[in-house]
C-alpha cells in the first residue's frame with residue numbers, strides 16, 4: 718500500500734491559489750485538501766464554495782473538503798456543486814450524522830467523518846457502511862503548523878483494525894486519512910500505524926523548490942513513508 722499525500726492549501730499562498738494547486742498536482746499530490754473554517758466550530762475563518770469553484774478547473778485530482786463548520790448540512794450541496802469530490806465533517810457538528818453522510822453521497826461525493834483528538838471512534842459504530850473516509854485529526858482543528866499529537870498513532874491502529882474487519886466482512890473500502898503535523902520525520906510511523914492518506918500543509922507549502930514547485934518535498938514525504 719503506497720501512501721497518498723493530500724497537501725492542505727491552508728498553508729498555500731492564497732493570492733496565487735490556482736498556481737499553487739497546479740504545482741502540487743504536478744508534484745504528484747493525490748488529493749487537494751481544502752480546509753473550511755467558520756469561526757464558530759473552530760476559532761478561525763477560511764474559504765468556502767466560491768474558492769472551491771475557482772480552483773476546480775486548475776486540477777484533475779480530487780478536492781477533499783474538510784468541513785470545520787457547524788451546522789453542516791446547508792454547505793454540502795454547495796460544495797458538491799462547486800466541484801468537491803470528497804466531503805468530510807465532524808460528527809459533533811451535525812445534529813443528524815447519518816443524514817449528513819447520506820446527503821453527501823446523494824450529492825455525488827465520497828463521505829467522511831472527522832475525529833478530533835478527543836473524539837471517540839464509537840461515532841462509527843452504526844454508520845460504517847455509509848463512510849468512504851475516516852479522517853483522524855492529529856492536532857486540534859483550526860490552524861496549520863501545529864505539532865503532531867502522539868496518541869493519534871494508537872487511534873490510527875484502532876481505526877485501521879475497524880476498517881480491515883469491515884472490509885473482511887464484505888464492506889466497502891474506506892480510506893484512513895490523518896491531518897495535522899505530518900512531516901518527513903514522522904510520516905513513516907504514521908503510515909506504519911495504518912494511515913493511507915496523509916494531509917500535509919506547512920510541510921509541503923513551507924518547503925518550495927527553487928522554481929516554486931513542490932517536487933522535492935513531495936518526493937521526500939513519499940520516500941520517507943516507504
Ligand code: DX5
Nearest residue numbers: 858859861862897898918919
Ligand atoms: C487544521 C487543518 C489541517 C492543517 C494541517 O485544522 O485541518 O488540514 O492545515 O496543517 P499542517 O500540516 O501544517 O499541520
Ligand code: ZN
Nearest residue numbers: 725752783896
Ligand atoms: Zn484539514
